[in-house]
Amino acid sequence: GRKKDEMELKKELDPNLTSYEDTDVENNLTYYYSVTAFNDQGESLEEDIIEATPRAEPVVPSSPKDVTAEVLDEGVEVTWNKPSDDGGSSITSYKIYRQRSEDELKLLSEVEAGTSKHLDKNVDPGTDYTYAVTAINEVGKSERSYTDTVTVPEDHSPEPVRPSSPREVTAEVLDEGVELIWDQPLDDGGSPITTYKIYKAKDGGELEYLVEVENGTMSYLDKEVEGGSNYTYAVTAVNEVGESERNNAETTTVTLSEDYEPVPSDEEDGGWLEQINESDIPLIPILIVLVALISLVIIAVALRKRR
Incomplete structure (x- = not known):
C-alpha cells in the first residue's frame, strides 16, 4: 500500500514461492509491503512491514534555471536556480562558464552544491561577458543553461581581491x-x-x-x-x-614505501671532490701531483726572495 495503515491484498502466491516483483509502481514514490502466510487454520498476522522507493537508473541532471548576470561594484555576479530534475542523483556542484566578447565559452569556476551565485571579479571595462551554468551529479554534467550577457561600463574599475585556489x-x-x-x-x-x-x-x-x-x-x-x-x-x-x-x-x-629512500640529485653534490664520479677516479693521483708541484714552486720562489 501507499500508507502503512492502508494495506490491501496485492497478490496471493503459491506456497513454494519466496519472492515477488511488483512492477505496478511509479518511480520516486514510497510503497509499503507485508507478507502473511495461510494454512487450514487461517491467515497469520501482518508483521515486519517494509518500505521501498523505486527509482530509475540515475542520469545527468537538467540544466540550471533562471541564469542571470548583473554588474556590481566588485565585478559581475552570476546567479541561477537549481535544476528542475536532478536526474535521480543529488547535485554535487555547479560549473560556471564565461565568454568574453567574441571568444568561446570557457570554464570560469566550479562551486559546491547549495551555492546559487558566483562573483566574477576579473572583468575589464567596456567588455561584453556572456555566462552559462551547468549542474553536476554522480553521473555527469548537464547541458549548459541558456546564457545571459552583460556589458561592463567603460568607467567600471573593481577593486582586486584575493585569487581563487590553484x-x-x-x-x-x-x-x-x-x-x-x-x-x-x-x-x-x-x-x-x-x-x-x-x-x-x-x-x-x-x-x-x-x-x-x-x-x-x-x-x-x-x-x-x-x-x-x-x-x-x-x-x-x-x-x-x-x-x-x-x-x-x-x-x-x-x-611512501617502507624501503623508499630519496636519491640525491646532482644539484645537491657538495665540493669538487664529491662531484668526481667513478670514471674520474684515475685523475685523482694526477691532481695530487699537480698540487704538490705548485707547492714546491711557491716554496722555491720564497727562498730566492730571502737571499
Missing part, C-alpha cells in the same frame, strides 16, 4: 623525492598571481608552510621525505591583495 593539485613519487604539480587558479582576483605557497603535512598532521615559489612555476620537488610516511600537500596562490583561502585549497596525499 587547481589539479597532484603529487608523484620520484627517485629524488615527491614532485608536486598544479594548475593556475581560474580567477586571479583581478590582480596578477605573484607567487605560490606550498604547505605540507606528515602522517595526518597539520598542514605547515613548506616553501614559496614564483609565478610561472607549476611544480616543486620535495626532497625532505622519509620512507614509510604519508605526506599531504596543498598549494595557495598569492597576488598583490593576499593569499587564496587555504581552507578551500585542493590537497593531495602520497604514501
Whole structure:
C-alpha cells in the first residue's frame, strides 16, 4: 500500500514461492509491503512491514534555471536556480562558464552544491561577458543553461581581491623525492598571481608552510621525505591583495614505501671532490701531483726572495 495503515491484498502466491516483483509502481514514490502466510487454520498476522522507493537508473541532471548576470561594484555576479530534475542523483556542484566578447565559452569556476551565485571579479571595462551554468551529479554534467550577457561600463574599475585556489593539485613519487604539480587558479582576483605557497603535512598532521615559489612555476620537488610516511600537500596562490583561502585549497596525499629512500640529485653534490664520479677516479693521483708541484714552486720562489 501507499500508507502503512492502508494495506490491501496485492497478490496471493503459491506456497513454494519466496519472492515477488511488483512492477505496478511509479518511480520516486514510497510503497509499503507485508507478507502473511495461510494454512487450514487461517491467515497469520501482518508483521515486519517494509518500505521501498523505486527509482530509475540515475542520469545527468537538467540544466540550471533562471541564469542571470548583473554588474556590481566588485565585478559581475552570476546567479541561477537549481535544476528542475536532478536526474535521480543529488547535485554535487555547479560549473560556471564565461565568454568574453567574441571568444568561446570557457570554464570560469566550479562551486559546491547549495551555492546559487558566483562573483566574477576579473572583468575589464567596456567588455561584453556572456555566462552559462551547468549542474553536476554522480553521473555527469548537464547541458549548459541558456546564457545571459552583460556589458561592463567603460568607467567600471573593481577593486582586486584575493585569487581563487590553484587547481589539479597532484603529487608523484620520484627517485629524488615527491614532485608536486598544479594548475593556475581560474580567477586571479583581478590582480596578477605573484607567487605560490606550498604547505605540507606528515602522517595526518597539520598542514605547515613548506616553501614559496614564483609565478610561472607549476611544480616543486620535495626532497625532505622519509620512507614509510604519508605526506599531504596543498598549494595557495598569492597576488598583490593576499593569499587564496587555504581552507578551500585542493590537497593531495602520497604514501611512501617502507624501503623508499630519496636519491640525491646532482644539484645537491657538495665540493669538487664529491662531484668526481667513478670514471674520474684515475685523475685523482694526477691532481695530487699537480698540487704538490705548485707547492714546491711557491716554496722555491720564497727562498730566492730571502737571499
